[in-house]
Amino acid sequence: MSWIFKGTIRAEQPTGFMEELVDTVWTVVPSINSVKPAQFGKIFGVSSSLVGPVTPVIPLSPSQLAMQALQQFTRDPSPSWKSPFQQLWITAVLEADQDLLVVARTGGGKSLAYLLPPLVEPTQLSVVIQPLKALGHETMKILESHHIEGFYVDQALKQDIPHNTRVLVASVEAASQIGFFTAVSKLKPRRFIIDEAHQYLDDVTYRNYMAGVARLRGITGQFVFMTGSFSPANHTQLLQGIFNMVQVKTFREPTVRPELLWEVKDHQLGSAEGLLHLVAATWQSECKDDSSRGMVFVQSHAGVEALYQQLERMKIPVTYYHAGLDVDLAKSNANQWRVTGRCVMVGTCAFGTGINYPHVRFVIILGIPNRGNINQVFQQAGRAGRDGKLAKIILVSQKKSPWDPDEFTQTLLSPGTCPVRAFSTVLDESPSSCLSLDVSRKCSVCSVIGGRVMGLVVDDTNKTTDGMDEAGLMELDSSATPRARRALGVAPVTQFG
Template identity: 30%
Template sequence: MTAEEHTREVLHRVFGYDTFRGEQQQIIEHVVGGGDALVLMPTGGGKSLCYQIPALARDGVGVVISPLIALMQDQVDSLRALGVRADFLNSTLSLDERRAVEATFLAGDLDLLYLAPEGLGVPATQRLLERGRIALFAIDEAHCVSQWGHDFRPDYLGLTVLHERWPTVPRIALTATATPATHAEIALRLNLKEARHFVASFDRPNIQYRIVPKNEPRRQLLDLLRTEHQGDAGIVYCLSRASVDKTAEFLVQQGIPALPYHAGLDAGTRAANQARFLREDGLVMVATIAFGMGIDKPDVRFVAHLDLPKSVEGYYQETGRAGRDGLPSTAWLAYGLQDVVQQRKMIDSSEGDAAHRRTLAAHLDAMLALCETVECRRARLLAYFGETGTPCGNCDTCLAPPEAWDGTVAAQKLLSTVLRLRRERNQRFGAGQSIDILLGKKTDKVAQFDHASLSVFGIGTELRESEWRGVVRQLLAQGLLAVQGEHGTLALTEASGEVLRGTRQVMMRREPERAARPSRGARSAAAPADLDPQAQPVFERLRAWRAAAAREQGVPAYVIFHDATLRQIATEAPTSLTQLGGVSGVGQAKLARYGAQILEVLAESE
């Protein structure tokens, strides 16, 4: 049997698939042959197979470096369900449990061993590995080595030890997100300069990207869930712990099952909430960015952000947790003026030198450009990762194109207000006061400071208050206005003068009157558009059987089978084990374990 035939045989026998996706085959054959690889592939693109199959095809144990101690058990459960001999070593094990895993490793009775980067740095662990036979090293979530990235983990910097101590063992580093700069940093810091690089498309066509102006964001979120994602599993990201708690409580009060997750909760609560989210259907996890990396739940139908992410990389990584199964999913973000003000203040007060703050500011500028674009969101997102894209026809700017308008005069009025407050009154205020002055509002604060006597008072009545807030937001996004001080007061920048002098045009985005609604293909997963109505009841019975089996075994439902596999079974209605074995995702181990039960469910459905 040739190497190619061997890897295909493993793909079918263990994982139940007949064909590789994208560059999977080239990557696998390269690593099986002993080569190093750096793989950039989107979430849901099949990265895991790129090291799991070589680990099974080569002699020895595949050692996987993963930062996700809390998820190692689920990863191992998934592999064991496929008949793969997998285990992990981390701080959650007792001394006796650790010794048992070590003995299994040394005996050569493991296919895959998961380690945390912190554990690999322990000399005893390194000595253990030197006594065994290693097939390969897989470095998962490799972007964690990037010092200015959104998920930096200092222990990843120590992973150069792999090449130094085991120079003949192939290494494969994998990540779902990396700009060209981060890509280069990964290769440098992990000493993968001689590795072959594989960069797949970052496009996730099943995800619909939508960014809406903030207007009571929790109510907006509730509308999204009730109208488009009733009963679906999803993740809601908030910037602060307090916002997480309040949002989760709000959703529960509205009858939506939701759980909080943030670093302020005790470890037991976090672990319990994460386990429930992975194991139960239809739960909403409300979380800070402390949650999500490595989450392998395939049926997350939406990811919502109630606050502006700090970078496009972080946003892409977080939204990529939706729709890992390839079914239609939603990435929804509510974004407003206060987000921009808050992020600018956080950068100004952040630790680190001026270069670090410039890096943070560049990340934010790119995120703001994505929010404010009048072009296709998907094309803009792909361009950030160095990839050319064409209008997708399925994001909000494609479905309901916003109008681009010449906001130069409006910008001059707003900047003039900020300038006159500073020069004539030696005063600085936030956006609200400047907008009140432009609208000619005779508020208590306007009266207190006699701002009605300013020449700019009342000169902006052609725009509504919400539109003026959009002007401020876009001036901040374009660097034509700055935020200063603890109270977020407005100040001019060097570029402001060009606008005030009339030498620079300012184009702005005007939100469409009606927000984009999802296309018919983006309906809730509760009734997949490509499932025949006759097969729907069968699919639901299969899901009920899967849920019961998962509860009995104490594993997430997707460890049994993914929705996509159940849908194919419901559609094709196989009547024999041979026919069932031809369904994508049904490998030999799962066929032997669950085949008779599935055929019984199908027989009862006739």
């Protein structure tokens, strides 16, 4: 239980002279019995001494604690949550009496799970385990920008964790080692946040570390699994199969973001260089101001560097990133992309998770995903439009796909498929499409169907969309043809007898 305390402190200058007398001070401390006068200086961040009684005024509920953290984080006395969903799961994180699985859409503020608690839990430690180095370095920058004491462990714990650390960030490799387990168990962390939790099932690289990370369950503390895309069908495999957890409270929201415009281009390219003109044209049309950025994802290191060189010859601001780069060069290139106006990043999936730059106007991905790597592609797409403005996602096919095509691949490549519908059918409990969501702009399939195109024939019995609005199309009865129903993402009607 956390409490609001009312007391009187007096702040002193470093010289020891009295500066002023503060009559009333409100703050949050973790426990009544744990607060001693000498600790107030640490809590307030000033040299101070207690000259009056400390009296508990009112216990804070988890929801009040969450709001106070948000007020401090935003420096706004009357902040608003992005959604009731966000408020609910963040409150549950601070309540810390249940393990959680949180599936929140990309750009939905999942980082608040480790940014807000330190603001109202001044003596507690949160451990954040992340899969990629780029993501770990990004997290450390964010913590620093908010003056939160963080510490990053990359491969092995080679030094003591500073006593004032409030957020311990660790790579999956580091977190899987017995030395990490031993060191962290002594610190008695409040919670463990397993970031990008889908990676434990999607990427074979991380399967080598799963047992070591799961060993952390032996340390008392809340476990919070975070991801932006995760099929409901995989819950049991992750939670019970890997982490041996049964009682986990789940928070889910639809993963599709309305500001993203999806396109699928069946170009059957032979190499990454084949993207050159598409990237150049998209950059020209979408990156119109210095804050705008673009991202292109290619599966091979050689393809990344070849496309980067061609774009550079065209005088387009560009840099590149993949796991084979020297650490210093990788950091330099990532920073170059952030600070260079209208810059395009050509990278592999090593740059595709957790990058939070807000003004990415387009993401182009070479390769059409299958069900096995749907999360990877969806995460890459999720880098776009984090400022809430329209952004383009373009998937481009190859002659020789890096992934074995399956039914999901064929669905995406079908001319009558809404990409939003295809992804949400796998990733969400209730599928949606451009027609059922308040999207910024509909895909080419849904814009034709819902756009009241005069005289458009949708089957051989001359049923047309002439005069039909979106609501009418969403209420197609069983007489609608299979082609019309497929385009809308409506299940075909089975006839009996």
